[in-house]
Amino acid sequence: MDRDIEKWVNLEEIAEHMGLSKDTIRNYIKKQQIPYHKIGKQYKFKISEIDAWIESGKSASIAN
Numbered sequence: 528m529d530r531d532i533e534k535w536v537n538l539e540e541i542a543e544h545m546g547l548s549k550d551t552i553r554n555y556i557k558k559q560q561i562p563y564h565k566i567g568k569q570y571k572f573k574i575s576e577i578d579a580w581i582e583s584g585k586s587a588s589i590a591n
């Protein structure tokens with residue numbers, strides 16, 4: 528059953544997953560453009576949410 532629970536990943540891991548810098552991810556967070564969860568002082572992500580966000584096309588609408 529535990530293998531059905533998705534692991535939370537940190538900023539560094541999501542940046543690597545997306546092929547972006549940590550600073551770019553921080554900018555997305557600051558502008559609330561990326562799905563994230565704040566747990567204490569840390570930002571956490573679920574890869575399934577990030578992949579769905581990318582597939583939805585919402586990531587393409589981000590202006591740098």
